[in-house]
Amino acid sequence: MGDKSGSNQMWGGRFAGGPSAIMREINASIPFDKALWRQDIAASKAHVDMLGAQGIVLAEDAALIAGGLDQVAAEYEANGVPENWDLEDIHMTTESRLAELIGPAAGRLHTARSRNDQVATDFRLWVRDAMDQAELGLKQLQVALVSRAGEHSGSIMPGFTHLQTAQPVTLGHHLMAYYEMIGRDRSRFADARVRMNRSPLGAAALAGTGFPIDRFRTAEALGFDGPTDNSLDSVSDRDFALDYLMAAAQCSLHLSRLAEEFIIWASQPFGFVTLPDSLSTGSSIMPQKKNPDAAELVRGHSGRIVGCLTALMITMKGLPLAYSKDMQDDKPPVFEAASLLALSIAAMTGMVAEAKFRTDRMRAAAELGYATATDLADWLVRQANIPFREAHHITGSAVKLAESRGIALDQLSIEDLKAIDQRIDDRVYAALSVEASVAARCSHGGTAPDEVRKRVAQARVALGLEESA
Secondary structure, eight states: OOHHHGGGGGOOGGGTOOOHHHHHHHHOOOOGGGGGGGHHHHOOOOOOOHHHTTTTHHHHHHHHHHHHHHHHHHHHHHHHHOOOOOOOSSHHHHHHHHHHHHGGGGGGGTTOHHHHHHHHHHHHHHHHEEEEEEEHHHHHHHHHHHHHHTTTTOOOOEEEETTTTEEEEEEEHHHHHHHHHHHHHHHHHHHHHHHHHHTTOOOOTTOOOOSSOHHHHHHHHTTTTBBBBHHHHHHHHHHHHHHHHHHHHHHHHHHHHHHHHHHHHHHHOOOOOOGGGGBBBSSSSSSOOOOOOHHHHHHHHHHHHHHHHHHHHHHHOOOOSOOGGGGGGGGGHHHHHHHHHHHHHHHHHHHHHOOOHHHHHHHHHHHHHHTHHHHHHHHHHHOOOOOHHHHHHHHHHHHHHHHHHHHHOOOOOOOHHHOOTOOOOGGGGHHHHHHHHHHOOOTTTOSHHHHHHHHHHHHHHHHTSSOOO
């Protein structure tokens, strides 16, 4: 029928061994799930302790297995996890090494469990740790934001809509907006952690087990609030991973927005900020340049993190109960997103903490942008009893005149203003300065320096930096 060796050419290159070589490579998850080794050891120790306590495994065998697992963990800590693709995954790799160390007793470890509930447990433990790390990192970012906001509660800058100067605000107020965003991110991770904190260990392959196990004992040993309540759902659920990725994706969007602000502010036309050298790079041919590479990478990482979320959502969208091999692809996107998110949080924390804000440039931009135009319109309504729409028209004429002369609104003479509308008098100047404008925005959550200082004080208490007065 033809040359057999020639038919193998379709497999090509390293797949010269044919379908079996492809299956070996596509089936092996050890290159990435070795990251779960600490969780795998911890879950195995909790499981064997329970087996011994329940009399399912002899006490001496349980002790021997626990000691062997400690030895395997010490080897992994010192030398890393070996990658033997024939052993497929971290679970078989650990059990194989355990057998080499303690002999046949190692085979009793897998009593009353399956790799299905084993990996579900390990992965939950890993994701729970990732949630805790994200929450801790975000808290430190909030500390940096609050610290800088406290320094700049009265520093005036232009507030923007459509990236056009709108009204003057304070830099402290602007930074505290990101404090609020990051607070919501922390709450999403916290909510997800509560929801996922149930142990699937003991669900076995999909139907539970006939051995008299104590799932409450293993759940407590691993820091879970209790066991999951349906064995089918236990091994097929990856909502906890999706919850993590959704929280990470939303967080990455906030970090990207903050990064974009710094990128814009650091550009020469703005000049609002000088970025720390440690988070910038130079140009290979243009010596005058200082590039905001760290901020740009944070902005770029957000796209990759959203991609990780999309990847796992699509993987899970059509899977019937219970376990399918597709679910082996659940870990790479989560691992990637967690790594990128940790870097992004650290980069933006450093940037906020170490950036030098050019408040002189910010204030000048607020004045040149006619940011107090709304204050003039409000004054006309309050003091001259002019309908807002008419006041809006009068203010537009004043802005046009100031713009034609290249001066700020409060630099127009009273004669200039009266020529526009006779109802304007000297009292208007109290409303036209940028300082007066921000001070007037004293509603709850407004940009007035006193309001910003109040919010900063509340935030410092919430972050544990100060005790409540």
